[in-house]
Amino acid sequence: MALYINGIGCISPQHTFYNSVFLPEVKEYTTNRMACVDADYSKFFDSGSIRRMGRLMKYGTASGMIALKDAGIDVPGAISTGTALGLPEISQKFLRSLIEVNETIVSPTAFIQSTHNTVSSNIALLCGCHAHNNTFSHKGFSFESALTDAGLLAKENVDNILVGAYDEVSDYKYAVMKKTNELRKEPCSSLDVYGEKSHGIIAGEGAAFFVLAKEKSENTYGSFVGNKAFYKPESMEEIKNHILSFLKENNSSLADIDVVITGISGAMEADSVRIALNKSLFSTQTIVAYKHLCGVYMTSSAFAFWLASKMMKAQQIPDTVILENRNRSPKNILLYNSHKHNHSLMLFKAC
Amino acid sequence: MRVFIAGKGVISAIGNNVQENLAxxxxxxxxxxxxxxxxxxYAETIPAAEIKLTNEELAQFSGLCSNEPRTALLSLIAAKEAIANANIPDFKKWRxxxxxxxxxxxxxKTETIYKYFMEDSNTDKLLEEDPYDxxxxxxxxxxxxxxxxxxxxISTACSSSANAMAYGARLIKTNQLDIVVAGGCDAMSRFTLNGFNSLMxxxxxPCTPYDENRKGLNLGEGAGYVVLVSEKVAATLAKKPTTTLSGxxxxxxxxxxxxxxxxxxxxxxxxxxxxxMSGLSTKDIDYINLHGTGTPNNDLSEGMAVxxxxxxxxxxxxxxxxTGHTLGACAGIEAVYSILSIENGIIFPNLRFETKMKELDFVPVTELLENVEVNHVMSNSFGFGGNCSSVIFSKAN
Amino acid sequence: MSELIATLKVQIIEQLNLQHLKPEDIGDDQPLFVEGLGLDSIDALELIVLLQQKYGIKLANPQDGPQVFKTVRSIADYITAHKSK
Structure with a gap:
C-alpha cells in the first residue's frame, strides 16, 4: 500500500532544518566526523523540560515535531521509530559517573534518558499521542523496521503515521571506529564521494521524520511505495534477485526507475558491490549519492528518505548528489543501501 | 487469521528451561x-534474581563462546528451547x-571496556567493543x-518483548512470514542496577508486588521466547498447538x-x-499476569487501570x-508462564504478599491454584516512556 | 545560614540544569516544587544526590523529600541540623 509523504523534518550535518529550502549550500567537512548543525530548540520545548535533554534528545524530538507541523498534524495516528544505538552520549554520561564514583551515588537524570524509546516517547508526550509507539534498534534495519511497522499500521487502518530515525556519533563510538581503522584519513574532504581519496568512511549522524498518510495533501512530497530489508546476501546474484523481485512485488521494473540512490560511503568492501551494481543493473538511471552530506551511520537511510522526498517535490536533483547523470527527472526513485549485513531497498514515486 | 503458539522456551532465575521454571x-x-x-x-546490600551460572557455564550450555555478551548467551538458550519445543518439520522451508x-x-561488555576507555581513549580494549549494540x-x-x-x-524499555511478539504476529497475519520466534532477553548489568537504584x-x-508496604522492584535477568506460527504451519504439526496469541x-x-x-x-x-482485538470481554479473562514490578508507582497505576x-x-x-524484573525479557518470560497457566490449569501465586493496597479493591492470588479452567490469560508489560503493552493468550480449540 | 542558602542556590541551579535561572531568581522561602519553581520527582532525586555528594547527608527515605525540599531555607535547615550530628 503506497503512502503519501505529507510532512518531513530533518536535522543533519547539512542545513536541512528549514523545509522551505533544499540544500541551499553544501557544508564540507575536512575531518572524519560530522555533527548535526545545531538549531535553536527553545521554541520546541519549555525551559523546564529542555534543561535535562541531551543533544540527540533535542534534535531527534525536534525533527519529529517539525515533520508533524509540516504535515499540519497535531497528533499522529501512531509513532514508529528506529535508532541503532539509542542515546549513547547520555547513556555513557551515566556510565561514566557510576564508574567515577565506583557505584556510590549517581544522578538519575541521565539514566532515564538511556532507554532507546526516549525520543519516540518524548514526541508522544509533547503532542499528547496515546497511540502505538514503537522503537526498533537493529543496526542497519532500525529505520527499515519502523517503515515495515508503518506499512502494517496502514493496513490496520491507522493514518498519519509518524515514522523516523535518529542516531548520534558518541565520543566512544568515534574512538572505536578510529581504533578499528574504519575512518577516512584526515585531512580529507567529505565531498570526495568516490575515488582514491575517499577510502574510509566519515562518521555521521542525524534525525529524520516523516508523516505517512493515506490521502494526498497540498503539502505532499511524493509517495512511499514500499520497502524491503534483507540480511547477509551470499552473492551479487542474490542482491540482484532481491532488487528485481522487490520491484516486481511493487508492480514496477528497472525500466521504470529514473533515479537510484546509492549508499556509496568510502567503505571499500560495500562500495565495490554498489559500484558494480551502478555499472550493471543501474546503467540507464541517474545515480545519486548522499553519505558525503550526512556521514555514515546506521540509520542514514532516513536521510536518503528525506532526500528522495525533497527531490520528488522539487522535481530537481541537486548537483552535489549526482554521481552519474543520465538526465532523468526524479519520478520513480529506488534506494539501495547497506550497512554491513543489513541491506535495504525503498521505492518512491513522485505525484 | 489466527496466530498459534507452537513452542516456548525460557531461562530465568527460577530455572534453565520451561520444566524447571514450572516446577x-x-x-x-x-x-x-x-x-x-x-x-x-551492591552484592551484599541489594538482592536480585540472577541466573546462578557463570558466563563460562552458560556458554557451554548454549554453544556460544563465553566471550560473547551474557544477554546473547541467555537469548540463545531460550530461543533454541522454543524451536526444539515447536518441533516443526522442515523448519527451513518456511519464511x-x-x-x-x-x-x-x-x-x-561495554561497561567493562568503557572503564579502560576513560583511562585511555585509544586503548586496545576498544577493539573488543566494535559491534556491541x-x-x-x-x-x-x-x-x-x-x-x-x-x-x-525492538527496544521499548520494559514492554519490549511484548511488542516483539505483537510485531511478529502482525507479520504472520499479513502473510509476510510463516514462523516467527519472538520474545526478548536481558542480562544483569551494573548500568541497570545503578540506574534503578538512582531512581530509588x-x-x-525480596520485592512484594501489590502489597501496601511494597518498596520497589528487584532486578532480574533471563530470556523468554515463543514460536508463533500461521494456521498453515500449525496444520502440519504433529503436536497440536495449545494456545493462540489472540490479542x-x-x-x-x-x-x-x-x-x-x-x-x-x-x-x-x-x-x-x-x-x-481478541473479541473477548473482561469476563472471559481467567487470569491476569500483572506487570506488578513492586514499585509504589507501577502497582498503583496498573491496579487502578485493571x-x-x-x-x-x-x-x-x-x-x-x-523472577525479579527482567526488563526487555519480562514479557517473553511471562508469555511462557501465561501459556503454562493455560496448559496446566494453574494460577501462580504472588509471593510474599501480606497487606492489601488501600487504594485497590482486589488482592493478588497468594497460593497456587490447581485444576482451574484457564482459557484466556492477559499479560501486561509497561515501560519507561509510557510504553504500555498487553497481550492475550487463549486456549486453542 | 545566609551563606549556606546562597551556596545552595548555586548548587541547585547546577545540579538541576536550571540554566535559565540566576541564584537571585530563587527566593529563600519560595516553594521549589509544582506551583513554585516547578520542580518534579526527578528533581527531588537529584536533590537527594546533591545532599549526599556535597554535604555527606543521606536522605534514606524518599518520602521525607517533600518536607525537606520545600524551600531553599528548609534544605538549609535540614543540612544544619544533620551536619552538627
Missing part, C-alpha cells in the same frame, strides 16, 4: 537472592523471522538459529518520561485494545516476585 512456580520457589555473579558494590527484544544490548545480540543468535528471512530488534525504586529485600495492543501513557499516570491511562488503553477496566478483577498475580 519453581508450582513450589513457590523464588529466584531473588544475594547477588553472586555480577561484580558490583521465518527472529524478532528479539533487549534494552541495553551488551552492556555487561542491541542488534548485535539478535544477529548473533539468529545466525546460530539459522534464521535469515526477517530479523529485527529498588527494594533492599495485543500498545498504547502510550504520554504522561511522564519514567512515571505512570496515577489512573494508568496507557495501561487501560493497552488492555482495552488487546481485549478488542480495576477500572475489569470491575470484578479475575485471578491476578505478579510472577516478578519469582
Amino acid at each position: 519453581s512456580l508450582r513450589n513457590s520457589k523464588s529466584g531473588v537472592s544475594k547477588i553472586t555473579i555480577l561484580p558490583t558494590r 521465518t523471522g527472529f524478532i528479539s527484544a533487549n534494552t541495553v544490548g551488551a552492556m555487561d 542491541a542488534g548485535y545480540i539478535t544477529e548473533l543468535v539468529a545466525d546460530k538459529l539459522g534464521i535469515k528471512d526477517h530479523i529485527t530488534t 525504586i529498588l527494594d533492599n529485600m 495485543y495492543a500498545n498504547a502510550n501513557d504520554a504522561f511522564h518520561q519514567t512515571a505512570s499516570s496515577p489512573e494508568g491511562k496507557g495501561n487501560f488503553m493497552a488492555m482495552q485494545g488487546a481485549l478488542e 480495576q477500572r477496566i475489569f470491575g470484578e478483577v479475575p485471578y491476578a498475580s505478579s510472577t516478578k516476585s519469582y
Whole structure:
C-alpha cells in the first residue's frame, strides 16, 4: 500500500532544518566526523523540560515535531521509530559517573534518558499521542523496521503515521571506529564521494521524520511505495534477485526507475558491490549519492528518505548528489543501501 | 487469521528451561537472592534474581563462546528451547523471522571496556567493543538459529518483548512470514542496577508486588521466547498447538518520561485494545499476569487501570516476585508462564504478599491454584516512556 | 545560614540544569516544587544526590523529600541540623 509523504523534518550535518529550502549550500567537512548543525530548540520545548535533554534528545524530538507541523498534524495516528544505538552520549554520561564514583551515588537524570524509546516517547508526550509507539534498534534495519511497522499500521487502518530515525556519533563510538581503522584519513574532504581519496568512511549522524498518510495533501512530497530489508546476501546474484523481485512485488521494473540512490560511503568492501551494481543493473538511471552530506551511520537511510522526498517535490536533483547523470527527472526513485549485513531497498514515486 | 503458539522456551532465575521454571512456580520457589555473579558494590546490600551460572557455564550450555555478551548467551538458550519445543518439520522451508527484544544490548561488555576507555581513549580494549549494540545480540543468535528471512530488534524499555511478539504476529497475519520466534532477553548489568537504584525504586529485600508496604522492584535477568506460527504451519504439526496469541495492543501513557499516570491511562488503553482485538470481554479473562514490578508507582497505576477496566478483577498475580524484573525479557518470560497457566490449569501465586493496597479493591492470588479452567490469560508489560503493552493468550480449540 | 542558602542556590541551579535561572531568581522561602519553581520527582532525586555528594547527608527515605525540599531555607535547615550530628 503506497503512502503519501505529507510532512518531513530533518536535522543533519547539512542545513536541512528549514523545509522551505533544499540544500541551499553544501557544508564540507575536512575531518572524519560530522555533527548535526545545531538549531535553536527553545521554541520546541519549555525551559523546564529542555534543561535535562541531551543533544540527540533535542534534535531527534525536534525533527519529529517539525515533520508533524509540516504535515499540519497535531497528533499522529501512531509513532514508529528506529535508532541503532539509542542515546549513547547520555547513556555513557551515566556510565561514566557510576564508574567515577565506583557505584556510590549517581544522578538519575541521565539514566532515564538511556532507554532507546526516549525520543519516540518524548514526541508522544509533547503532542499528547496515546497511540502505538514503537522503537526498533537493529543496526542497519532500525529505520527499515519502523517503515515495515508503518506499512502494517496502514493496513490496520491507522493514518498519519509518524515514522523516523535518529542516531548520534558518541565520543566512544568515534574512538572505536578510529581504533578499528574504519575512518577516512584526515585531512580529507567529505565531498570526495568516490575515488582514491575517499577510502574510509566519515562518521555521521542525524534525525529524520516523516508523516505517512493515506490521502494526498497540498503539502505532499511524493509517495512511499514500499520497502524491503534483507540480511547477509551470499552473492551479487542474490542482491540482484532481491532488487528485481522487490520491484516486481511493487508492480514496477528497472525500466521504470529514473533515479537510484546509492549508499556509496568510502567503505571499500560495500562500495565495490554498489559500484558494480551502478555499472550493471543501474546503467540507464541517474545515480545519486548522499553519505558525503550526512556521514555514515546506521540509520542514514532516513536521510536518503528525506532526500528522495525533497527531490520528488522539487522535481530537481541537486548537483552535489549526482554521481552519474543520465538526465532523468526524479519520478520513480529506488534506494539501495547497506550497512554491513543489513541491506535495504525503498521505492518512491513522485505525484 | 489466527496466530498459534507452537513452542516456548525460557531461562530465568527460577530455572534453565520451561520444566524447571514450572516446577519453581508450582513450589513457590523464588529466584531473588544475594547477588553472586555480577561484580558490583551492591552484592551484599541489594538482592536480585540472577541466573546462578557463570558466563563460562552458560556458554557451554548454549554453544556460544563465553566471550560473547551474557544477554546473547541467555537469548540463545531460550530461543533454541522454543524451536526444539515447536518441533516443526522442515523448519527451513518456511519464511521465518527472529524478532528479539533487549534494552541495553551488551552492556555487561561495554561497561567493562568503557572503564579502560576513560583511562585511555585509544586503548586496545576498544577493539573488543566494535559491534556491541542491541542488534548485535539478535544477529548473533539468529545466525546460530539459522534464521535469515526477517530479523529485527525492538527496544521499548520494559514492554519490549511484548511488542516483539505483537510485531511478529502482525507479520504472520499479513502473510509476510510463516514462523516467527519472538520474545526478548536481558542480562544483569551494573548500568541497570545503578540506574534503578538512582531512581530509588529498588527494594533492599525480596520485592512484594501489590502489597501496601511494597518498596520497589528487584532486578532480574533471563530470556523468554515463543514460536508463533500461521494456521498453515500449525496444520502440519504433529503436536497440536495449545494456545493462540489472540490479542495485543500498545498504547502510550504520554504522561511522564519514567512515571505512570496515577489512573494508568496507557495501561487501560493497552488492555482495552488487546481485549478488542481478541473479541473477548473482561469476563472471559481467567487470569491476569500483572506487570506488578513492586514499585509504589507501577502497582498503583496498573491496579487502578485493571480495576477500572475489569470491575470484578479475575485471578491476578505478579510472577516478578519469582523472577525479579527482567526488563526487555519480562514479557517473553511471562508469555511462557501465561501459556503454562493455560496448559496446566494453574494460577501462580504472588509471593510474599501480606497487606492489601488501600487504594485497590482486589488482592493478588497468594497460593497456587490447581485444576482451574484457564482459557484466556492477559499479560501486561509497561515501560519507561509510557510504553504500555498487553497481550492475550487463549486456549486453542 | 545566609551563606549556606546562597551556596545552595548555586548548587541547585547546577545540579538541576536550571540554566535559565540566576541564584537571585530563587527566593529563600519560595516553594521549589509544582506551583513554585516547578520542580518534579526527578528533581527531588537529584536533590537527594546533591545532599549526599556535597554535604555527606543521606536522605534514606524518599518520602521525607517533600518536607525537606520545600524551600531553599528548609534544605538549609535540614543540612544544619544533620551536619552538627
